[in-house]
Structures are given as C-alpha cells and as structure tokens.
Amino acid sequence: MLDIVPEIDTSEALTERQKAVLDAALRLLVEEGDQLTMTAVARRASCSKETLYKWFGDRDGLLTATVQWQASKVRVAQVDGKGLDLVSLIASLERFASDWLKVISSDTSIALNRVAVSHAGSGKDNLGAVVLENGRFALAKRLKPLLEAGRQAGLLDFADAETAFRTFFGLVARDVQIRLLLGDRLELTDAAIGGDAARATQQFLALFKSNNRPQGL
Amino acid sequence: MLDIVPEIDTSEALTERQKAVLDAALRLLVEEGDQLTMTAVARRASCSKETLYKWFGDRDGLLTATVQWQASKVRVAQVDGKGLDLVSLIASLERFASDWLKVISSDTSIALNRVAVSHAGSGKDNLGAVVLENGRFALAKRLKPLLEAGRQAGLLDFADAETAFRTFFGLVARDVQIRLLLGDRLELTDAAIGGDAARATQQFLALFKSNNRPQGL
C-alpha cells in the first residue's frame, strides 16, 4: 500500500568525484550556513578552486548544483491506491505527515531552505524554485493520487485535490517550518512527530471524510 | 467586539530624523533585498555613513533597528471577548485570518522575513527572534484570548489554547509563507484572501466548535 519508490535520477551525469564534492559542499552548507566560501568548499572537498569553477561555472552554479544534488536525494513515500480502505488511508496519511515533518525539521532542509530564501531575495530565484519543486510540489504530486484514490473509494469528499492537499499541508506543518527557518529552537522528537502526524491526519479526516463531513462547508 | 488597539511604543526614543532613516532603510530592504549596503542606505536617507555608525553601531545594529522599527508599526486586530456569540466569533476569526494573510503576503513582510532567515543562518539569530516575536507570537498573544473567550462562552471546545492556535495558524497560512519566501509568484487578491479567511475559519470551527452541548461554564 505504501512504499518507497526510487525515482528517475534527475542528477544529470555527475561523476562520483563531483558527487563527493557536492556532498562536501552540502555538509559545509549545513554546518556553516550561507557564508560558505569557494575556498572552504575546495579545502573541504580536497579539490582545487579551478576545478570548482570548471565544473560549476561560478559560485551560483555550485550552490544550485548542491541544492539540486540534495534535492535529488530526497524521497518521500509513494503510495499505491489499490484496495484502499480507511485503515490504510489513515496509515498512509500519517506516514506522509511524519515524513514531511522529518524532512522540514532536518538540518539539511533548514540549511537548504535558508540559502534558497536568501537567494530568492537577491536576483534570480533559481534555488527557490528548485527547493519548492523538490519539496512542497513533489509532496503534492505524491499525495494527490492518494487523496484521489480515497475519493474514488468513497472515503474522502472534496471538490479540489489541490485545496485538500493544501489544507493537509497546513494541518501538518502549521508554524514549524517558518519557526525553524527563523532560528527558533523547536526540538521535534520522533515521538512528537508521530503525535503531530496522527493529530493532523485525524483533523484532516474530520474535515474531509465523506460520511462525516460537516454540513455547510 | 474587534478593534485596532495601539500598543505600547517599543521604539525607544527615536528622533524623527532617525525614523526617516529607518524608513529609507526599510524601503531599500524591500526593493533590493538583503544586499543593501551602508552606502546605499546613507545615500537614500541623505545622511552620512558616519551618522549611521554613530546611531546604530554597525550594520547589524542598523538591520536590527530597521526590523524593530517596522515591527513596531505592525498592528494586528485586538479583540474584546465580552458578549461573544457565534456570529461575532466567526467575524473575529475571519478578521484575524485576513489580517494575517495580508501581513505575510506584503512585500515588507517578505523582505523582513527573508533577511531574518538569512541572518538566522549565520551567527546570532537576533533578527529571527524579533520577527517571530512581532509576527507569529504577537498573533498568538492576540488570538488566544479570543479562543479562550470562545471556550468560556461554550462556543469552542479544545484542551489547549496553544494547540488550537497552531491549528488555526496552519489552516490560515498553509503553504503561503514558505512559497512567497522562496520566490514563488502567488498573487493574493483581496478577494482571494477573504475567501481563504472564511474557509480557514469554517474549517477551524468544524474542528473545534463545541457539540451544541453547553460547556460547563
């Protein structure tokens, strides 16, 4: 019913060495934030700056490649809507919620979103688009089929899958991401994440379960 | 029932000239993003860099003062819980939701949040704390009394005001803020904001309206 599915590899033709360099850049980004310098990346990756410039063009190119490299590694649960019943729907929704909370509260995601937000402020918003595409929009692409399957199975009732998804998103994420991005300490234990995922799922079902749908919505 | 209430002025002893300088810095921040330079601020404000440094210490001080200056200008609806009935509760919630959506989708808020997020990544998260305190936490401080009043009046049913607030927050904001911060075009007309505010309020009530059962005082 719910399974991790490897996706088409969007990382176009990266050598192992290049991947190692991007991993180093990524670690540096997580550790030191946006002020990672070309020199630091070169030192950490044990490569020359000349190589960095040859491979990635300039600092922006390196940053973009790094973000894409990490993004290509993010995998969210994928579901198969066959034979859906309420129990498995709930389980899948909780899994989605839990996965998403884990992602957005991870150091890597925070660092990447920070640099993308900074970047969006100044000039081309390349990074922001990449992060969105591999984060929020990827999640939507995975979740919507489940919602549609739930509707087909008569378990859910909604007019628009996009709207339903956004409500689910809001119920799950609430203020977590913005608080983390703004530096608020907000430790999310696995237990807390599990509880939040269950709560969000219940609330979502209370709003969109077909037989139980509140009148006048 | 719902009114704009001026708050204690947290902007400690700023001269008119200083306010004008901060306004200039703010405009520059909105227009040009985080790469606003001391030179640019001085030119825009028609003052000397020396004055900037004397007044605000250093670049961080200027940034902090600017953020606080704008924060001191943000006013969110304040409510009076007396004589609360369902109609006025709904109106107040919608007003809160609408105000909040307008705030987070404003150019100023986006610019401020961007610079605060960038800043949180590198070093002291001063700005992040200020933005949170005057944004999300200020909203909570205003909204919770209304929720409590709703509970007292037997209209709402929840265990914890904080949890109820965060759910409301999630239903209202959903993915709007992170998408805007990441540079996603997402035009929010006044009509759309009004619709979203109404939807979020309805959903919130569906989750937290007490079951016709008069709540034991």
Place this chain on the structure above:
DNA sequence: GCCGAACCGTAACGTACGGTACGGCTTGCC
C-alpha cells in the same frame, strides 16, 4: 616510457563593502 589532459595547491588580482577620518556646512545658543 611518453604525451596530453585533468586536477591539485596556492599565489595573485580585482573589487565590493564595512568601517573610519576629516573638512566644511548648518544650527542653536550665548
């Protein structure tokens, strides 16, 4: 073994920008 390509390490260059110094101008006060 030889050649060229790729790459490492590092030095050097150019520039942008934070921060400082200083001369001149205005303003308020005696």
Place this chain on the structure above:
DNA sequence: GGCAAGCCGTACCGTACGTTACGGTTCGGC
C-alpha cells in the same frame, strides 16, 4: 558675531572573497 555640536559628503583603509593564473603532479591511452 562667535562658538560648539551635530551632521553631510567624500575620500580613504583594510579585508574578505570571487575569480583567474600557473607550476607541479597524477593518470589513462598508445
């Protein structure tokens, strides 16, 4: 008028960092 304080405009300094250049080294192909 004269003085002092505050401020403007600008030139200047130091440094950090992106970017380039280059000599030395490794390595695959012949």
